[in-house]
Amino acid sequence: MIWSAFLHIYQPPWQKKEMTKKIAKQSYWRIVHILEKRPQAKITLNINGTLTEQLATNGEMPLLRALGALAKRGQIEFVGSAKYHAILPLIPRKEAARQIELNNLTNKKYFGQWYKPKGFFPPEMCWDNTLAPVLKKFGFEWVVLDEIAVNPGLKKTNNITTSCYDGASGLHFFFRSRFASDLFTTAIVKSADHFLSLIGKRRTGDILITAFDGENLGHHSPQMDNRFEEIIEHPSINMLTHSELFRVCSDHKRVSPGASSWSSRPQDIKRGIPYPLWQYPGNTLQKIQWDISNTALRFVRQKKNEKYGTAQTLLDQALSSDQYWWASAMPWWGVEELLRGTALYLRAVEAIPLSSSTAASKKVHRQFVRLETLARLWHSSGKAGKIKKAFLRHESLERFFGGEKVK
Template sequence: MEKSEFRNLNLLFSIFLHIYQPEDQVDEVLDRIVNESYRPIFRFLIANSNAKLTFNINAVLTELWDKKGYSDLIDNVRVLLERGQIELTESAKYHAFLPLIPKSEILRQIRLNHETNKFYFGPKYQPQGFFSPEMSYSAKITSVVGELGYKYILADEIAYNGKLDQAKFDAIYKIKGTDIDIYLRHKNLSNLIMGANVRSIAEIVPVIKKYSHRPKGDSPNYILAAMDGETFGHHRPGLENLLFDLLLSPDLQIKQIEHIGQIIHRVEEIMPVDCTWASSEKQIAEGTPFSLWFDPDNTIHALQWELTQLAISVVQNTTNLTNEEKMGYYPDVVVPPIEATARKLLDSALHSCHYWWASAKPWWSLEMIEQGAYKLWQVVETSNGSTVKDKEQALALYQRILATAFSWQRTGFVRKLAKYEGSWRKIPFKDRGKQGEYQALLDLLKKQEDISSKKGEYEQAIRWRDAQYKLKNNLDVYDAVHIIDQLRSFVDFREFDDLVKKYAGYKSISPGQPEK
């Protein structure tokens, strides 16, 4: 492929990395992530001044860098901001799941995030966009973001109308009734990169070309790949090299998100639907887009959120605070030391992780569930706004959360939930499709294996050989879908599109991110 051929598409390519660790992350784990992911990425950027991308850094992580002796990362961010190499978005300091908490707590989390990052990163920290943790979207978040003056918000492409492959990327979408732009994450491309299905620049550039919508004429369009930054080097060792190659590729017009609207001038208004970057079409259709954090059928979730609401109410009922202070809870408001302790505990306890680890579909961690519930209990136990009844209720909820979680673990209910969640993808392609379709795919894979071998591309040949093995041995639907996605990068796949239609059910229930 000639470079000019690709660039003539007038395609803008943006990479967004979200990096975050909880306040109580284990020191050894944090050190691994710093040295496997954060330091390699920032050192690469420092050494390559023409490499540009957009980051979200939750301020709780910024503080961890300072407290745990990783100040070099803070220095790197300051330098990169001064150079204009990176754009930073605003977020919630402690990674709270914003759709499910009151507006007052959303405001506080955002203001704390801004104050902390401004302190560490300096005057160049001037975020224009907003990233809601878990890339969650709701109208309530939009309202707060608009009040605070941010220009755009990020969301997954499923936010467009609750369906995949519906959004086009040749216009700037504006949230109807607001002045806020919404930039949509390209799910398939992001997942392809995150899943490490493609590890070389020679493979990924043609994929980007195939995924790009080609508007008529010379009007530009964009693709936004967004994922956790820890994917590169930590979750996927070696994948950081693909990131570096992408950032330096002469075939890609890399742009920070804030600059896309300066190039694409066509605007279209939309009414996004509630979602996260993990939401499936099925969850949205059923009205449960946030089910990994609050599933109406999950007893532990119900108890967690009952305890959460109790903790919030006792802190906000503290005396000596005006209504304005309760709503915004500005960091400079003077409160008694004991109440400051409760307030800080609540800020931290609202992080999204312990709800997620209680979903059991398939994510599960007794330790994380207990840590989150304990913090919330201690908020109520510590706060001056708590009555004796409040404290008794908080303790009872904490005990019920633990008892239920241990019961689920002991009785095998967790495994049952995880098994049910995964059962849909255990029907192999051989049984889902007609015999002719199955054989056609095997023939195509064999053809690609032979072509790669003749070219001396032995790693590719092994890939196609292994794909045949997986299909023949009845491995799950993910394997077939990944094989088809990979084949699209190398062949004209239009004649096989009927194979993909067999996976309409997979598409509607597949999660927004690949499993780690």
Template sequence: MKLAILLHAYQPPTQYPHVTKEITKRSYLPFLETIERCDAAKITLNLSGSLIEQLIANNEHELLDRYKTQVLRGAIECTATAAYHPLLTKLPESEIFRQNLVNEYWLTRWMGDNYKKPHGFFVPEMFYDHRVGDAIEKMGYEWIVLDESAFPGAGVDEHGQHNTLSIAKHYYKKNNGNLGVFFRDRPISLAIAFDHDLTERSLLEMIQRHGDEAKDAYVIIAVDAETFGYHHAHNLNLLTCLCEQDEIQLVTLHELYQSAREFRFVEPVDSSWGISLEEHGSVRQFPRWDNPENKIQQLQWKLFNLAVQNGKHASGLPDDFDKSLHSDQFWWASKYPCWHPGMIEQSLGLYESVLGEDAKEIVQLREVLATEEVSVINC
């Protein structure tokens, strides 16, 4: 059977430089060293434009060159994405296209003459609706990866896990189009991200369970790159295990796509990789980003929509308007469980550049923020 690993490497444009440097030391560097040591490594990597910009600013040129070497030797396949990680369902098509162009700008800055347009597109937070799929297909990409909960009728159980292994017996394209659609294995991905007791052997057994059900089955693991090292130091051992084992064939996502003999057509449902059963199908489907009872988030969305409606782009790429649309501003205001007033304030600085510092919504949000706890809940 085949295993494709998709890692999402990103930091918001409002991230503090010392935090990006620490994550680089504990995650991006040791992850790279693991790939360099493994001759059979095959990783699909979304190295977002926002992170490339910060690595350049932090003088991580040698690190970026080493990543480039792994791309050129075929150990790493890159994806396209929206440079500053906005929720694409909230953007007009023109801004989706622009975020893609900005990301191409940063990929070209990194790869230089070796830049080639990626085959696949990473949807930030896997936050999807049919309009997003249409826009990605118009941009000429061949495939996307969504959460398993986006598969029609798949659902999730009371623990947030999927209820079937049968999805990964087949290959899929979006209805009425030619866009390939992969669905990540939710239980395995969540186990890597959150199960601190997960062992190398138990991980391999979880993956092989798919092969026991169908000879041609495949597994897609999709998690944040920071899962390996920064969030959990032990997970670097899991990555090493996956790269060095010889029981399961490692492939890039495009290799997996090319191996398909036939496709079934589906219409993925609205979803994200942060969804759970209790949220699915309810009014408050995505409370990490848009909780109607969260006063700060609602003011943030007013600012976001004002920026989209009234913001003007600079003549060059990128600009503060591009950056102001990032999704982390809502995440850090969610208290679900994340809370970081400093990151919220950093985002207000971008809105000041787009809308002016006297915009009443900025003033209102700062007034509400002043009444909140100053402590930080990291996650």
């Protein structure tokens, strides 16, 4: 069986140095060492530019050099993305293009000629078809998405494929197997043979595409780094990068992927909620966050002079997905995390000289106070806990985060 494994590694721009270094030791270096010992092993890798910079400034240049060396050996295929992990369908197209350009510039700086992405990873696999022309302008050839984009009910899910997929936009698409990918977020896989038995019957020419956070290997999910290593070594496995799959696809199918993410559930898609963890109807916290975002965007982007560079960078960072994710309570919840991320909008506005007297600044400050008050109320009253509990009640797999069971 052909296995094309996609790994996504990222830390938010406000991540603490100690945590980034801890995850680098537990996961990123572990991935490097697994590949270095096995020349036949290959992965397709997204590393967002903000993490690349964090590793460089936190004493992890040897790690970046090791990733570059593996790319030189053909064991890693880098892809493009958004530097600060913004949810691209939810921000203006100019901002999406800016995030992609910043990501390319950063990774090209550190990986040089070995960063030559053909593929693209939209953060959280959040997709809508209006992104296609943006990606084509950058020269991307393919996009990796979750299978729900073409199988909205997740019915008759087949973990194995023999096809490549083409879109009317001229882009090609790869769709990950959600079930097989999500196994790497759990602790249920006991061996390589057990993993292969879980994904079902397969033939020599069949293709399995998985995609998941690289932090699941060593940091989040107990022992899954060891399981990953064992699966690579299984005699029935032949690993290819995503771009290499084009030469083994037995046929091509035309598709038009629907708006979705790798966290969307069938009931979300049916209700027209493609990005539930970042913009859920009735979630007042997220509504306030997006109001702050829109106000800050309009205000800061008017200031194009170079002396406002600090404000522009803070705004770029503020667009990261994390604060909305931590405000979802489905099941991810963290008051300090959602405030820390949203506060970057506040800092971006404050970085504009004489901004404090403007209507935009006053509105952002007023909304931030409201956000903090409401978030702490959700926490103390148990409202967030109830939303989280209700969400987990319908989860079929027991997941891990930071080495602990999500509950």
